[in-house]
Amino acid sequence: MxxxxxxxxxxxxxxxxAKPETKQWYTNYVKxxxxxxxxxxxxxxxxxxxxHATVNNNYHYDDVIDNSIHLIQQExxxxxxxxxxxxxxxxxxxxxxxxxxxxxxxxxxxxxxxxIADWATADGFSGHVLRxxxxxxxxxxxxxxxxxKDGTTLWYRRCGIVPFVAYFKHRDKLPPNFGTIIIDxxxxxxxxxxxxxxxxxxxxxxxxxxxLQKEDREYALKVITKHSLVWNLxxxxxxxxxxxxxxxxxxxxxxxxxxxx
Numbered sequence: 001m002x003x004x005x006x007x008x009x010x011x012x013x014x015x016x017x018a019k020p021e022t023k024q025w026y027t028n029y030v031k032x033x034x035x036x037x038x039x040x041x042x043x044x045x046x047x048x049x050x051x052h053a054t055v056n057n058n059y060h061y062d063d064v065i066d067n068s069i070h071l072i073q074q075e076x077x078x079x080x081x082x083x084x085x086x087x088x089x090x091x092x093x094x095x096x097x098x099x100x101x102x103x104x105x106x107x108x109x110x111x112x113x114x115x116i117a118d119w120a121t122a123d124g125f126s127g128h129v130l131r132x133x134x135x136x137x138x139x140x141x142x143x144x145x146x147x148x149k150d151g152t153t154l155w156y157r158r159c160g161i162v163p164f165v166a167y168f169k170h171r172d173k174l175p176p177n178f179g180t181i182i183i184d185x186x187x188x189x190x191x192x193x194x195x196x197x198x199x200x201x202x203x204x205x206x207x208x209x210x211x212l213q214k215e216d217r218e219y220a221l222k223v224i225t226k227h228s229l230v231w232n233l234x235x236x237x238x239x240x241x242x243x244x245x246x247x248x249x250x251x252x253x254x255x256x257x258x259x260x261x
Contacts, residue, residue, distance in 0.1 A: 006147035007067040010257035013046035061095040084128035097136035122155040126162035149188035179216035229257040
């Protein structure tokens with residue numbers, strides 16, 4: 001049986017540092033979620049302090065992966081975040097960014113549908129873990145974009161696009177043409193559940209930055225316009241958020257779907 005002693009110590013630390021008011025605030029903010037009661041800086045401190053105190057940095061990466069997955073499989077979102085931070089900070093990138101590890105994360109974290117079940121956890125997993133894998137290995141990045149159409153839940157599909165939000169500001173991390181692949185993934189995600197609020201917000205988040213890039217603007221606008229009857233007001237505001245107030249494109253986006261039947 002694999003040891004999860006490190007995860008147990010981290011969980012103990014999270015319970016010790018928890019605050020009732022933090023638990024209440026996050027429970028209300030992320031609907032349907034459970035929390036021990038820690039903000040992100042507190043979670044990060046517990047993880048770092050526990051690792052340094054217990055293994056003196058002489059940990060094996062397999063143990064880190066096992067304990068990280070165990071934490072992500074907990075009910076509470078701050079415990080899940082602890083697992084993501086542990087995996088991101090203490091598993092060497094060359095060991096993390098492999099097809100074997102990504103397949104484990106799919107099988108043990110994403111496929112069961114119960115471990116990534118809200119926007120905060122999906123976006124945390126995307127940013128802390130999947131983004132690092134994608135930026136290390138171009139082929140694995142393509143595999144991750146396929147989550148947008150193959151994922152069995154909206155959160156799983158959201159994990160196929162959110163890891164790439166920063167691509168449009170840091171294009172050197174992936175091949176120059178990867179913007180097209182990302183925008184295609186956004187469209188796949190949208191098509192799978194177009195009326196879901198968190199599908200729309202995730203897609204809009206990516207498109208907001210894509211339309212600012214000369215390399216991706218035309219293709220992104222093509223996708224936005226193609227689905228003009230789908231976007232709700234929240235999504236249209238998000239897509240146009242970074243445009244100048246007097247930019248004609250802002251008005252064009254905000255008027256999409258105005259004449260829908």
